[in-house]
Amino acid sequence: MATWVIDGSGAGGAEPRRRFSDDDKARIVSEAMVWMRKHSLIVIGLLVSGPAFAQDEPRFCPSRPSLGSSACTTEPGQVHLEVSAVDRQHDRGADQQDDSLLLxxxxxxxxxxxxxxxxxxxxPYGFDRSRQPGGPSQRLQGTGDLALGVRQNLHNPDGKGLSYGIEASLTLPTGSRAIGEGDWGVGVDVPVSYQVSDLLSVTLTAEIDAAADEDRAGRHFAGDTIATVGFHPTNKVTLYTEAEFLRDLDPSGRSSKAYAAEGLAIRVSKRASLWAETVTGLNTASTDLRAFAGFSVLF
Structure with missing residues (x-):
């Protein structure tokens, strides 16, 4: 109980002034210090946890520019938009030269x-030109086919650590003869990725397709395997090295194609990146050179 000291030195009939004793003052100061220590932990916790919420980033995992697929999926209610602004291919054979451009x-x-x-x-737009030595060139232009797909992650949908899934696609022949396949096709991808460290990641994509025939009537088997190594010198830059092997059993002529690719992606914000890649054919059946560049945005 507090001890009160009555000071009767007040003037006239003024009410006497009360003061705490020295022991009471010491006790009040001690209790105040205990209260401050307890509640300071709450304040410090808020200060520490505050930046963590501010630093929470959306699940931003573009599939491009990689030639392969990805096991990472878009979070519910959000949309990844990936656009190849320019995609150019060049191939020169013994009797014909082909050039194509997609925008x-x-x-x-x-x-x-x-x-x-x-x-x-x-x-939305594609251009194709073929030319034989000493002969006229043939030019075609138009729109491409509509592609629909679904990706289901089976482990770690954010793509971290070991992540894998399955992806199915359907191509509808809505495009023009210039760049359209002329018939419907279906495909299944199985991507598996592993983040070795903050600096290194590896991805393997296996794909099988019922691809449209060259004569635009019917389908045939095609298989594709892509190995990707990603090097991340900073959290905003990724360098890609890729190898691709494709086997196509088109009735007009079976072929095996091999490619090597180098790519670069720069993350310019939490929800956007710029990227580019070059692809080189490694055998005579493969397209000689391909280069493309674009951007990815998360809405």
Whole structure:
């Protein structure tokens, strides 16, 4: 109980002034210090946890520029938009030279579940030119086919650590003869990725397709395997080295193609990146050179 000291030195009939004793003052100061120590822990916790929430980043994992697929899926209610602004190919054979150009080729990846995304892709403009030595050139232009797909992650939908999934696609023959396949096709991808460290990641994509025939009537088997190594010198820069082997059993002529590729992606914000890649054919059946560049944005 507090001890009160009555000071009767007040003037006239003024009410006497009360003061705490020295022991009471010491006790009050001690209790105040205990209260401050307890509540300071709460304040410090808020100060520490505050930046953590501010630093939380969205799940931003573009598939491009990699030639392969990715097991990472878009979060529900968000959309990855990946656009190849320019995609140029050149191939020179013994009796013909082919050049093609795609503009605005895009894929929208739409998050529909915790580990599931839907996909829509289309090419608004394409140009193809073929020329024989000493002869006239043939030029075609138009739009591309509509591609629909779904990706289901089976382990770690954020793509961290060991991540794998399955992706199915359907191509509808909505495009022109210039760059369209002329018939529908289906495919299944199985991507597996592993983040070795903050500096290194590896991805393997296996794909099988019922691809449209060259004569635009019917389908045949095609298989594709892509190995990707990603080097991350900083959290904003990724360098890609890739190898691809493709086996195509088209009735007009079976072929085996091999490619090597080098790519670069720069993350310019939490929700956007710029990228580019060059692809070189390693055998006579492969397209000689391909180069493309574009951007990815998360909405």
């Amino acid at each position: 605005g080729d895009f894929q929208a990846r739409i998050g529909v579940g915790p580990a599931t995304e839907g996909q829509v892709g289309w090419t």
